[in-house]
Amino acid sequence: MEVPPIDSHLGMLTYMSGGSPINGRLREKLSDFIVDEVLLGKRASRAFLGIDKFEGGGASYLVVMKRVRMDSFEMISKLSKKLGRRVGYAGMKDARSISFQFISVQGSLRELPEMEGLSLRYAGRGEMIYLGMNDGNHFTVVIRGADTIELPKIFPNFFSYQRFGVKRPYNHEIGKAILLRDIEGASSMISEQGYEVSAARSLKQLSEMIGSELIRFYVHSYQSYIFNLILSRRIELGIGPRHGDFVLRPNGEIALYPERGSLLLPLVGGLTEARGWLAEELASILREEGVSKEMFIFRELPEVSALGDFRKAFCEVEPKIVEREGFIVLSFFLESGAYATSYLREIIKPRDPIAQGFI
Template sequence: MPLTKTRSRLESSLGMLYYATEAPPIGGRLRQTPDDFIVEEISPEGLLVNSTLEHLDRGVGAFTLAVLKKRSRDLIPLISLLERRLGARVGYAGIKDKNAVTSQLISVALPYGTWSPPSEIKGVEIRAVGPARWPVMPGDLSGNLFTITVRALASLPHGAVQVPEWVPNYFGHQRFGVSRPNTHKVGKLLLKRDFEGAIREFLASPYHGEPEEAYFARKELRETWDLRRAESSFPKSLHLERAVIRRLLEHPCDYEGAMTALPIDLRRLFVNAYQSYLFNLALSRRLEIVGPFAISEGDLASPLDRSNLPSRPIKCESSNLVRLQRWVASRKAVPMVHIPGLRTHLSGIDAKIYNEILSEEGTSPSDFTWVQGAKFEGTVRPAIFWPRGFGSCEPQIDELNPGLFRIVLRMDLSKGCFATVVLRELMKPEDPATAGF
């Protein structure tokens, strides 16, 4: 099966080397307004988490379930803010896009009816919907429904926009950062216990895609390492960076301690992003060597459940290989690829691919032991996915871009799948940042 190489230098640097489609790009731009990118979580019960969800009961207990709707807000700093305001832990199932309008289920470690959601946080609405005996944990969702407006189309697509037959299950651009694509770089440095390097990458690596004030503040810090000057020159919007700077001023050269000024979820995210980068590289090489559907002895494949989610990985052996190959061909199962970690045991084509990649990276599974209070055991992830419920409206005149067109797309994706990974197949942007990814 032929593969098409990415048009984007950014995507190449993130391991996203191929498209599944050969169709010419439709072009366009995403997220010209937050309402152009709407994400609504689908709960494990199959309920759409939005304004229509009035009540959800998971048993009377110590937790409250609530719908969190946010507009142009980063989730992790927002969760930290809510925990400080409420004096209680807040659980969530997945990280949603910042430059979007998103709705998701959260849990608050307070009994239902004993507290009032804060109402004065800009761009945030919280509505309690019921009690629960347990908190919302990462992965506690079925998927997400996306309603996305692609703007600034120079011409009308010929016919309806066609959904790709299959999509490489890359971790999308936002996992690494688009304006500052360095989350995985910080993660690798943390993994290698180079805390000074991680701090310098986090604070003082300027990227042209970020706002000018932030760019020049980082550039000056990189050139001078004058933390006292940086304390005043870093814009207030960089509140996490400013917290790290203050910690370093209080405890000079304690770079490991300075990392603890960041939320633990963000520190985990750095290492997770590096794992995601390694996965993307491995998936690209797998596509080069055997294609999207091939499995052989030693590989892993997982049957899909009624929600189109992998149920349990099965190791391919001589006794079950033909059956698993038949299931993959009929979309009843999917090949799985390792996300490397401490407990990763490689076999099949993954072993050959990861041995090469980890050697090139100077990384080994043993590096994934305790890092900043967290350990990273590794897991597996589907190599590909099939978009569901894909639809598009008739193209219309783009009211924000005179003389150009817009189109609205809608798709239902299983948890862990990125809408931007589908959109890159349609738009094929040379510069994902300019295209709104």
């Protein structure tokens, strides 16, 4: 089945399940998409309401924020500046949603600031929260305009639309320009996103203007795009075990086929190694892209280097469904790093992801 043009731009070249596209629409109302983070077994919405608290000690204040129509990266940056302190968080949340999320604040915290689109509540004391620390997220999603839907129990773990941005220049395109050391091209695209970086002539100068964390985000976005391409090719090849597979064993160890476990695919970086089918496909993709894994090492700015990692190729899900006249309510939990819109894409197969509320 042919995918929409935007999916092709983002490396999502196929679907895993059969079936035809349906006319389901997301986010016609703000309350149609609710994200509830789970950290150490506690749901953020319950902590926000004062039902659950973290009773242990720790050097950081734990805070729950209810965020409405606000980009995670922008919000964390503004909050950190307002507090004058480092703010820790476990993951990015969809901007077009009502999101409940845990954050940590180092040092003393006399009062919680007021910010438009943001409500904050104390949740106790604990350790600093870092990326990927959360258990995952619980989603409540309303699909309108669909009479019936089929719910797969497994789906491709694509990096979804939110990772790359709403329109061009996409974040991964900027990441590729940075990888190619095309600072002029990268700066031009970053300027289109609203940053003043036209004077940057080197990666270090660019970092001084927008910060190394944002540069790292662009590089990681390009990693995500390459991952999507690899995952698309693996689906087309078939999902059965193959020579060259890396798997995550039940005990948390990474092993090679014929060991059994959850299939892993690489987030390519400077130290990525591959064999079998994966070596062939990865070499082909990098060649087509005109890049090499060594380019992910930035000696001129080491803190933005990407050495490589792994990510699950597929996610399992146990959705609950309530059908109403004119709409369907889905409730499901996804582990940390998985995108609800990747699961919903597999269900709806949108002809126009923007018009149907995926972005």
